Amino acid sequence: MSEPAARVTPAEPSDAPALAFADVDGAKRWAKTLPLLSVGQAYEQCMGQLRALSASTFAPRERATIAEVMREPAMHLHTELARRYAGKPQPAAEREFDAAEHAIALWQGLWEQYSHCLKPLLEGDADLAGVKAKLLQRGLAVGKQLVLVHGLARRVPPPSVWQELHAYYRIAEMLDCTVQAVSDDLAPQSVGLSCYSTWSHAVLLALADPWAMTVRQIEIADRWLGAWARKVFPYAQQRDTEGLVMVVDLESGAGAALMVSAPAEARDGLRYCYPGKLATSVRGRLKRLAQGASPAELTLGHDLTTEQAITLLSHLDAHWYQIRAPREAQRLTVEMCAGGLPGAYFRVGGRTFDRKDPLGRLTYQGSQHLSTLGALTDYDRNREEAERSWPWERWQGRYEWREASVVRVGGTTHRWFLDQLVTLRDDERTRLGYVTRIALDGDGVLSANVRLWPGSPRVFAVRSLQSAFSEDPPMPLIELVESPEEPASLILPPRTFAPGRQMRSMNAGPERRFKLVKLLQRGADFERVAFEEAP
Numbered sequence: 001m002s003e004p005a006a007r008v009t010p011a012e013p014s015d016a017p018a019l020a021f022a023d024v025d026g027a028k029r030w031a032k033t034l035p036l037l038s039v040g041q042a043y044e045q046c047m048g049q050l051r052a053l054s055a056s057t058f059a060p061r062e063r064a065t066i067a068e069v070m071r072e073p074a075m076h077l078h079t080e081l082a083r084r085y086a087g088k089p090q091p092a093a094e095r096e097f098d099a100a101e102h103a104i105a106l107w108q109g110l111w112e113q114y115s116h117c118l119k120p121l122l123e124g125d126a127d128l129a130g131v132k133a134k135l136l137q138r139g140l141a142v143g144k145q146l147v148l149v150h151g152l153a154r155r156v157p158p159p160s161v162w163q164e165l166h167a168y169y170r171i172a173e174m175l176d177c178t179v180q181a182v183s184d185d186l187a188p189q190s191v192g193l194s195c196y197s198t199w200s201h202a203v204l205l206a207l208a209d210p211w212a213m214t215v216r217q218i219e220i221a222d223r224w225l226g227a228w229a230r231k232v233f234p235y236a237q238q239r240d241t242e243g244l245v246m247v248v249d250l251e252s253g254a255g256a257a258l259m260v261s262a263p264a265e266a267r268d269g270l271r272y273c274y275p276g277k278l279a280t281s282v283r284g285r286l287k288r289l290a291q292g293a294s295p296a297e298l299t300l301g302h303d304l305t306t307e308q309a310i311t312l313l314s315h316l317d318a319h320w321y322q323i324r325a326p327r328e329a330q331r332l333t334v335e336m337c338a339g340g341l342p343g344a345y346f347r348v349g350g351r352t353f354d355r356k357d358p359l360g361r362l363t364y365q366g367s368q369h370l371s372t373l374g375a376l377t378d379y380d381r382n383r384e385e386a387e388r389s390w391p392w393e394r395w396q397g398r399y400e401w402r403e404a405s406v407v408r409v410g411g412t413t414h415r416w417f418l419d420q421l422v423t424l425r426d427d428e429r430t431r432l433g434y435v436t437r438i439a440l441d442g443d444g445v446l447s448a449n450v451r452l453w454p455g456s457p458r459v460f461a462v463r464s465l466q467s468a469f470s471e472d473p474p475m476p477l478i479e480l481v482e483s484p485e486e487p488a489s490l491i492l493p494p495r496t497f498a499p500g501r502q503m504r505s506m507n508a509g510p511e512r513r514f515k516l517v518k519l520l521q522r523g524a525d526f527e528r529v530a531f532e533e534a535p
Contacts, residue, residue, distance in 0.1 A: 017048040050109035060120040061127035067113035086152040087215035089415035100153040114139035133180035144202035151210030159253020166250040190226035201229035206255040212437035234271035246273035279321035335392040338414040340525040343390035345476040349459035352382040419524040455480030465502040
């Protein structure tokens, strides 16, 4: 937005922070000083000026121009704050929680500046007539950033975010500027920017379920949507199509729902989006990648491997153009425990793992003898501490053989994060799995999806087989025994796997030797490995 000629002098109430500038040029000079400050100082300065700006009486066009100036420092602060909160375990620690709150408050403060301009825009302010599309697109872009921040923070956007976003889009429809192209120097990779493409960007980002994606996947998907969101247009009337339809209610506080067919009841607030063109683009890239094309050739970027691109594209396709068939499942209560491999070892084996070598400097035969004697006692000096550190927590929801989708109401001792090792107990058995989705809503309800392995778990204490007098300390290991669905595998501590590495069991009974063959999965706090029995 270009700088206007006329301006109303800001009025500064006594209870508002003092403005550091009196016009657009002053705002530009002020903005250049922010990168020289620490993150905390820059945030306080930026929020103070946004509050002062809200309490001032600038002409709408100048307010919008100043908001445009403040977008760049807001983007800089967003990046710095995200380093502190993005993808962190939930519930968040104080520092992580504060960083997420600051990021949300920052974008909300900037959004308020654009919202101040909506009434004059609707009343036909002459100064805003030439920039109505850009002003509304910028407001929608801030709303999209709030969806992004909530995804990175593992939070569900509150209804107020969607209501505001939808309101901006409805105004764009009323003013007939939904498809008008705008430019944005802060979005150099975006293609075909407009009000509708920015609104679709936010809707598609949330529909992709960022709470089941890593931080890097969220950021890459956000980048891709800068170019792809224009493929999905919101129609006010249903169209004939053989594909799926995304339905959004602009009068609701929610994003899109993917359906086989649109609702029979047509309402003014419903918008119908047809993601077939987007799905063709995604699936075409998947096919090209399978044929040997590189991500860079397909304009996916130089910063990810073919395997990473396939994983993310498959995830997006599953959420943008696939509907899971409903499956019957009991809604019941299960108990879950986190704590990495030590916690799982305790909950599966009933004893804590002591990392101290109880065998000392003995021969192998002597070690076996003491190991056998140790099995005769039930004494576990670390049990009480383990019960406090790794308690069972009761979760309610849907539980199936391979997956659980559950919620926890109230507090939690554990902190939950993506790809975390989980021990789950129902009325009949104890099982292992890992977290595939984690989200916290505005009421403090924590929801999680857990993917479960079919094999029954069995614990071992093992030592790396290098020599009879190896210096390597013992380590915990859990075997997932062979099942009709999967061969046997091992759960090991992170950074343990090396091809061909051998380990011997230290449990009572016949010795077993495990030869590590292939890394099947690298989780956040474990590795799952294929193995062979070594002679």
